[in-house]
Amino acid sequence: MPLVPLKPVLDAARRHGYAQGAFNVNAVCQAKAAIEVHEMFRSPVILQGADLANAFMGGRADFANGTVEDKIRGAKNIGDAVKLYGEHSPVPVVLHLDHGRDMESVKAAIAGGYTSVMIDGSSLPFEENKELTREVVKYAHARGVSVEGELGVLAGVEDHVFAASSTYTNPLSAVEFVRDTGVDALAISYGTMHGASKGKNVKLRREIPIAIRECLAHEDLDCALVSHGSSTVPQYIVREINELGGQIGEAHGIPVAELLEAIPAGINKINVDTDIRLAVTRNMRELFEREPELKESSLAGVWQLLDEKREQFDPRAFLPPVYDLVMYGTVADEAQEKLVAAIEAGVKEAVGTLIVQFGSYGKAPLVKIATLDEMAERYAKEGR
Secondary structure (H helix, E strand, O other): OOOOOHHHHHHHHHHHOOOEEEEEOOOHHHHHHHHHHHHHOOOOEEEEEEHHHHHHHOOOOOHHHOOHHHHHHHHHHHHHHHHHHHOOOOOOEEEEEEEEOOHHHHHHHHHOOOOEEEEOOOOOOHHHHHHHHHHHHHHHHOOOOEEEEEEOEOOEEEOOEEEOOOEOOOHHHHHHHHHHHOOOEEEEOOOOOEOOEOOOOOOOOOHHHHHHHHHHHHOOOOOEEEEOOOOOOOHHHHHHHHHOOOOOOOOEOOOHHHHHHHOOOOEEEEEEOHHHHHHHHHHHHHHHHHOHHHHHOOOHHHHHHHHHOOOOOOHHHOOHHHHHHHHHOOOOOHHHHHHHHHHHHHHHHHHHHHHHHHOOOOOHHHOOOOOHHHHHHHHHHHOO
């Protein structure tokens, strides 16, 4: 089936009381693996490309300095990959822009085939955030594309997103924001954090999504709630990376039990990135440990970066020497085939675990599919 907007997938999660994991990908083979593991579990799929992931996929190794042109190229590369493996999938597949910075990023993503976009105006004053988000909703909904906004500030670091401390989402402000913007989903701040160092034994403030959900229902507003910064940072993977020569210091995620208790409190979409990065990096290190001769192969540049950047766990730090593999899925030789297999296995390990834990397995038939054209018509009728 064609790629679908986000809203029908989150509507099913809300109706049936589970959460939909949303997983960031930064290479063609990662998109392929993520779709395949969702198919295995008969789960709907939300794949995410962050704003700077588009720059990376556009060939910009220093993706923090990516231009609009880089992001346009990268969005098309991610879009082409997800369409290749997702358009004929038996499960619904959403391609979602994570942390779009501005209208240009949104337009680049939609032009590249994204069926859902997030605009992150959370660092702006409230009225400016509303105005930017409303502008994105008007542009995206006319094309049937779903929109996620953000209200409240999460501490931590992820790509260009940084904040030293959190500002929790005010439920009454959330109602005003949803009513005035028409967003389909709202990312809230309730105790999660971006990055791999969230602190030990994090406790989420579940009363915040509960209050937001009740206030939205009281005003008859239709909006899903999203948990950003929700990677679990499996400790066994951190240990294995360090045993294989990595130098990752204190790294702790959100306890799975906390996330599971947030689902009945009103959370419908849970964003995960770091878990995948860790599993892929562990597998890459393990590959070179198991087959040291690969250090002298076409993967020599990858190994050199792994060896030099031992504190890093983001695969984007190591993969620029095989950019054709990253951007287009072009595999040059047997050594690169082995690298792809290692990357795909890491994605499936991290994603498959969370599909089961979040409860989306077997839920694909529950999604009432709508195409972009059908959603555009629905939005127009609703005046959104």
